[in-house]
Amino acid sequence: MPRAESAYLPGLTTRISGTPDSLRHSAVVRITHWIHALSFIGLLVSGFAILLAHPRFYWGEAGGLGTPSILDLPLPFMKGGPSGWGRNLHFLSAWVCVLTGSFYALSGILTRHFRANLMPAKADLSWRSLLRVVSNHLHLERPGPETALAYNPLQRLTYLVVVFVLLPLMIWTGFAMSPAIVSAFPALVTILGGQESARTIHFFAADLLVLFLLVHIAMVYLAGFRNRVQAMITGGSSAREEHP
Amino acid sequence: MNKSLSRRKLITTGLVSSAGVSGLAVAARLADRYGLIPPDHGGIYGVGQTLTYASQRILLPHQSMAREFKRSEISKVCPVNGAPPESETYHRLLAGGFADWRLTIDGLVARPSSFSLAELKGFPSSSQITHQACEEGWSFIAEWTGVPLSYVLNLAGVSPRAKYVFFFPFGEPSFPMGKKWGSLDMPDAWHPQTLLAYGMNGQELPAPHGAPVRVRVPRQLGFKSLKYLSRITVTDTAQNIGKGWGSSSPEHGFSWYGGI
Numbered sequence: 001m002p003r004a005e006s007a008y009l010p011g012l013t014t015r016i017s018g019t020p021d022s023l024r025h026s027a028v029v030r031i032t033h034w035i036h037a038l039s040f041i042g043l044l045v046s047g048f049a050i051l052l053a054h055p056r057f058y059w060g061e062a063g064g065l066g067t068p069s070i071l072d073l074p075l076p077f078m079k080g081g082p083s084g085w086g087r088n089l090h091f092l093s094a095w096v097c098v099l100t101g102s103f104y105a106l107s108g109i110l111t112r113h114f115r116a117n118l119m120p121a122k123a124d125l126s127w128r129s130l131l132r133v134v135s136n137h138l139h140l141e142r143p144g145p146e147t148a149l150a151y152n153p154l155q156r157l158t159y160l161v162v163v164f165v166l167l168p169l170m171i172w173t174g175f176a177m178s179p180a181i182v183s184a185f186p187a188l189v190t191i192l193g194g195q196e197s198a199r200t201i202h203f204f205a206a207d208l209l210v211l212f213l214l215v216h217i218a219m220v221y222l223a224g225f226r227n228r229v230q231a232m233i234t235g236g237s238s239a240r241e242e243h244p
Numbered sequence: 245m246n247k248s249l250s251r252r253k254l255i256t257t258g259l260v261s262s263a264g265v266s267g268l269a270v271a272a273r274l275a276d277r278y279g280l281i282p283p284d285h286g287g288i289y290g291v292g293q294t295l296t297y298a299s300q301r302i303l304l305p306h307q308s309m310a311r312e313f314k315r316s317e318i319s320k321v322c323p324v325n326g327a328p329p330e331s332e333t334y335h336r337l338l339a340g341g342f343a344d345w346r347l348t349i350d351g352l353v354a355r356p357s358s359f360s361l362a363e364l365k366g367f368p369s370s371s372q373i374t375h376q377a378c379e380e381g382w383s384f385i386a387e388w389t390g391v392p393l394s395y396v397l398n399l400a401g402v403s404p405r406a407k408y409v410f411f412f413p414f415g416e417p418s419f420p421m422g423k424k425w426g427s428l429d430m431p432d433a434w435h436p437q438t439l440l441a442y443g444m445n446g447q448e449l450p451a452p453h454g455a456p457v458r459v460r461v462p463r464q465l466g467f468k469s470l471k472y473l474s475r476i477t478v479t480d481t482a483q484n485i486g487k488g489w490g491s492s493s494p495e496h497g498f499s500w501y502g503g504i
Contacts, residue, residue, distance in 0.1 A: 054381035064382030066321035083380060084497030092292030180300050180503030183463045184308040195383055
């Protein structure tokens with residue numbers, strides 16, 4: 001069955017390599033998306049629980065009470081409490097996240113998902129065209145039906161930064177806090193300026209990921225929550241656009 | 245679907261799943277034999293613990309050395325968690341410079357023995373300036389002096405069956421979270437940087453840092469460097485000690501392995 005959107009998009013049909021029934025999201029993308037969503041919530045909740053044991057940040061190799069900090073969060077110090085289950089949940093979720101992520105990245109390269117769907121076209125990377133997309137976003141313009149078929153350049157860049165910059169940085173800074181791992185690979189921590197620096201970068205990169213999550217959910221809501229969530233579950237993109 | 249096909253399918257499924265189950269069972273036994281299963285492997289969180297511990301033991305060299313720092317990098321403040329034992333015995337020993345204190349080593353050793361503080365200080369000593377991080381997130385750099393645990397293990401003659409070295413402090417009931425004790429696997433017990441430390445930053449080990457002797461395991465988080473040592477026991481199993489999870493940490497919701 002031909003999709004109704006194609007009527008609006010004569011120019012795009014060549015880019016979306018596809019037969020009319022080709023799915024918007026492949027099975028790998030859909031399954032890893034939801035496993036990631038779960039493990040991200042696990043990492044977020046448990047990361048916060050660990051943070052509560054010492055909501056204070058330092059720069060350099062070492063730092064603690066009685067030494068200068070670079071950030072004191074207005075949170076209570078909860079010693080010996082939530083960091084126990086917090087650490088257990090954090091590392092379990094991290095394993096799920098990293099294993100799923102490796103599978104996603106490998107399959108994204110092999111199936112050319114990154115190249116076809118996430119790499120922005122050269123023409124879209126000009127300042128003028130990027131500014132236009134940014135201004136559309138800032139004016140909270142409701143995404144048109146064509147957005148159901150392909151990611152816009154800003155989306156593409158954001159996903160690429162999350163997948164290839166922020167998540168690897170989380171893993172790297174996480175490893176840099178492991179005394180066993182850095183004993184084998186000391187450069188992991190010395191490049192970052194020390195173990196406490198790694199912890200601080202881990203925290204700020206996590207904040208950026210939370211920001212991404214909030215914007216991501218807001219955009220899904222603006223674009224039509226049910227339709228988009230359904231597409232990420234069933235893979236199909238229904239022709240009917242919803243208006244929340 | 246015809247009958248014979250469904251029967252064939254059933255048999256294939258049965259064969260595949262029993263091969264899968266026995267494959268898993270063999271893998272679990274091999275993993276156990278090669279020391280890849282931590283004592284606190286039970287439950288859903290045990291899956292994460294086992295993956296972390298096994299992958300680090302397989303992928304990381306057993307003899308990798310923790311980073312050592314310059315004397316100028318030693319932290320001016322070295323915080324501690326928890327106060328020294330409150331027992332009368334501990335305070336009597338502390339007042340007497342631990343002259344009457346002895347460290348016992350027993351279990352799977354050829355020569356069960358006990359050593360006084362003076363005897364330990366007479367053994368070849370080793371010093372290291374290493375980083376110690378608490379699981380809570382704070383850290384400090386200090387210089388530690390002591391006798392390598394491997395030296396004492398060799399004196400006692402460890403059995404080839406040994407899998408764990410357990411550490412028991414004294415004055416136990418006064419610890420913030422109840423009795424505290426722990427263990428190391430053999431790679432960390434034999435590691436050249438694992439010390440029985442009696443000195444810190446050029447002085448006697450201060451009471452809050454674990455006097456008279458504490459373990460120092462610089463490749464693991466601070467909670468593995470047990471303080472106020474009294475007894476060392478070598479075993480081939482973690483069972484029958486506490487809940488069998490290798491240390492008191494898992495009983496309080498933390499992990500046994502501290503390498504993360």
